[in-house]
Amino acid sequence: MNFELNKEFIEQLQTAIQEHADVQIESMVKELHPADIAEILGELETEERQYLINLLPEEITADTIVELEEDERGELLKDLPSQEIAHSVIEHVDSDDAADIISELPEDKQDEVLSNISDIEQAGDIVDLLNYAPDSAGGLMATELVSVNEELTVRACIEEIRKQASEVDEFFYVFVTDSQDMLKGVLHLKKLLLAKDTELIKNLIEDIRYVKTDDDCEEVANIMRKYDLVSVPVVDSIGRLKGRITIDDVVDVIKDEAEEDYQLMSGITGDIDSNDSVFKLTRARIPWLLIGLAGGILGSVVIGGFDSQLIKHPEMAFFIPLIAAMGGNVAIQSSSIIVQGLANNSLGLDSASRKIIKEVLVALVNGSIVALIALIYNMVVGQSFALCLTVSISLITVVLFAAIVGTSLPLAFEKIKIDPAVATGPFITTTNDIMGMIIYFFVSFQCYSWF
Amino acid sequence: MNFELNKEFIEQLQTAIQEHADVQIESMVKELHPADIAEILGELETEERQYLINLLPEEITADTIVELEEDERGELLKDLPSQEIAHSVIEHVDSDDAADIISELPEDKQDEVLSNISDIEQAGDIVDLLNYAPDSAGGLMATELVSVNEELTVRACIEEIRKQASEVDEFFYVFVTDSQDMLKGVLHLKKLLLAKDTELIKNLIEDIRYVKTDDDCEEVANIMRKYDLVSVPVVDSIGRLKGRITIDDVVDVIKDEAEEDYQLMSGITGDIDSNDSVFKLTRARIPWLLIGLAGGILGSVVIGGFDSQLIKHPEMAFFIPLIAAMGGNVAIQSSSIIVQGLANNSLGLDSASRKIIKEVLVALVNGSIVALIALIYNMVVGQSFALCLTVSISLITVVLFAAIVGTSLPLAFEKIKIDPAVATGPFITTTNDIMGMIIYFFVSFQCYSWF
Secondary structure, eight states, X not given: OOOOOOHHHHHHHHHHHHTTOHHHHHHHHTTOOHHHXXXXXXXXXXHHHHHHHHHSOHHHHHHHHHHSOHHHHHHHHHTSOHHHIIIIIGGGSOHHHHHHHHHHSXXXXXXXXXXXXXXXXXXXXXXXXXXSOTTBHHHHOBSOOOXXXXXXXXXXXXXXXXXXXXXXXXXXXEEEEOTTOBEEEEEEHHHHHHSOTTOBGGGTOBOOOOXXXXXXXXXXXXXXXXXXXXXXXXXXXXXXXXXXXXXXXXXXXHHHHHHHHHHHHTTOOSSOOTTSOHHHHHHHHHHHHHHHHHHHHHHHHHHHHTHHHHHHOGGGGGGHHHHHHHHHHHXXXXXXXXXXXXXXXXXXXXXXXXXXXXXXXXXXHHHHHHHHHHHHHHHHTXXXXXXXXXXXXXXXXXXXXXXXXXXXXXXHHHHTTSOGGGGSTHHHHHHHHHHHHHHHHHHHHHHHHHO | OXXXXXXXXXXXXXXXXXXXXXXXXXXXXXXXXXXXXXXXXXXXXXXXXXXXXXXXXXHHHHHHHHHSOHHHHHHHHHTSOHXXXXXIIGGGSOHHHHHHHHHHSOHHHXXXXXXXXXXXXXXXXXXXXXXXXXXXXHHHOBSOOOEEETTOBHHHHHHHHHHHHTTSSOXXXXXXXXXXXXXXXXXXXXXXXXXXXXXXXXXXXXXXXXXXXXXXXXXXXXXXXXXXOSEEEEEOTTOBEEEEEEHHHHHHHHHHHHHHHHHHHTTOOXXXXXXXXXXXXXXXXXXXXXXXXXXXXHHHHHHHHTHHHHHHOGGGGGGHHHHHHHHHHHHHHHHHHHHHHHHHTOSTTOOHHHHHHHHXXXXXXXXXXXXXXXXXXXXXXXXXXXXXXXXXXXXXXXHHHHHHHHHHHHHHHHHTTSOGGGGSTHHHHHHHHHHHHHHHHHHHHHHHHHX
């Protein structure tokens, strides 16, 4: 039952495609899950991909296209006429996937595809979904769901579910509404199975967390994770049931958000992975390297400004990497804790100033340890007392400064609605490199003039 | 239906606890989900927490304790006698949560609690679960599930499900086995509802992905995510159904893995958040700062070794931060792509050498751009030709070196079973700082001797 992709399989398939051995190809992929076929397609060349897709049964084709990476899907749909996209793909998939696929198409093709959908109700649902912001609950939800009126009996409810279930792929909860479509609660299938036929549904329903169509999808993810929900109902601003979001879509949101934050910290913009082209990989990284370059050049101007000090005490240069590295490390530590807390909604109720005070305390302890070790090392190896003091005092100061910047910058970014994750990685290390140099040379003037 | 924690609520609750206003307290938390109560407990002092817990009904207490953070739970259970832990907590929760809670207790208390569980079968299940590695599928699964024999009719199956469902909290799939307990497939509730009463279950079952008890839980997460599973059956080495893992547990695995990688990259060890104590926050960070310190000191030795060069050309010091920063940035970019690919199992089928070649290409492009800009800048501001060349040649070399190290180190770590995420963050920046200095001064000797 479990398939694992390997090189031999791909090579065998490629040979079969070259030889147009359709029967062999079909038998190789027949039993596979669309997610596996999508993975296989990702390893093939464009023409091979096209060839294989054409051999798949229509139902499988649609599900496979849903599973593809966005750029692979775009390439595949580019050459397909709008009518075929509507009939062979859109009509076979859930409304949320349909809306996603259509939103990726060029503007003019979107309307063509929509007008080619045979089922007017389905087309209407998709148009409604396209109106929600892509990163809102409305943009994430699907309209396919099973819902029953609270006034039904168990027997009538089961009949109703049978009717609706034939149109819905899979469902885990039955949502219960009143006659105005207002969400009243959820009916667990377990309760339905255990209840008497004549029992009224309204006596069996349980409270369920809901989200609103304009809630942010990160918020939806936090709610589903907190309450261990498999499916969450989405209501409009007056409480009418509009759709549902299932956990598999939210898992992707959680994964994507985490990856985005990870990539931002490592100085990469845009959603890339190691299989992307050299051009795409280069483009995603160069902006942050240019920021690093600008910072480095600014740093050289700063150090250049302390030229005379450096000529008098060239040994000061030895510790430039240490001061720069330590500031960067501490700033990243502080900012990543805040960014993670903001993303998880787990910062608690402490005020920003209390958080900064806490970080300053941590920095004071860590800075003192590091500065003390550096002091002992420098005295043992016989550096001048002025240099010993300069390095250790600078270390504490830089670490403190880095902790304050690292804590307050993401909090400030969040306030002014910039993604706080931007305030990690190269941005914050560069800032601290420059400040570190200013602090280091400023401290050195004091120390060398006194000792 | 939706509760949001705020400062006023906590203050009101704290006042009520101080005044022992039990009726008011009970009315404040009565309608809340255990996850909300756990969040509230996280904001209270130890004695307040104890007081509130004692007021909760037993069923809610158990579920709330499951939802607590590990350290809060430990503190709470520390003072509870083993008998009470068994009867008031363990007997009310699912086997996977029970095993987790027991595994957190001190060794001697574990046996006491286990021997106090009234239901021998439940105790046996928990003991079995405790034998699996905590990060394996066996360690993650619960034994509560609904399974039926493939030979049953739909009518008999519904009867059987009714019987089993009363003991299981919630279920989404019915697993189907043969008379030897071997997993045969899954029965979707939808199919059950739509089928005729006399139909045999074996004609309704579908294939389902399964995992084995000793599979790694990251692998389980990847499978559930790939195939959009809400629940996955776990089988032993010969295919007998042993338990099931639900998506909510896997979401936590995904989240935890992502956070661990994020924290490792930012130089933090251990699972901490901003609400932890200053001591815990300090301890989680100091190891990486010490690595940074050691690297910085080593860097000072390297630069000290090129002492004479620096006295002759003090302007070389200006660009030390630039060279160090650029190497660190590129190394982190390269390593994070690999670490993410390894975590997602999305590296594809390319060999390690092809990946390194690709990274070298990207580095060559980015390094050239950065070096060219630096060259133009340095010539415009009138640096000596030797310094201009030194900086730009060093930049390309450092960037190339960083890309190779950043790509190969995590791959090598994975091979020798060290978490590749360790090869990001301070570890890799420190390595590249030192190498950067060696390259910079080595190049400068060539450039200054020729021009």
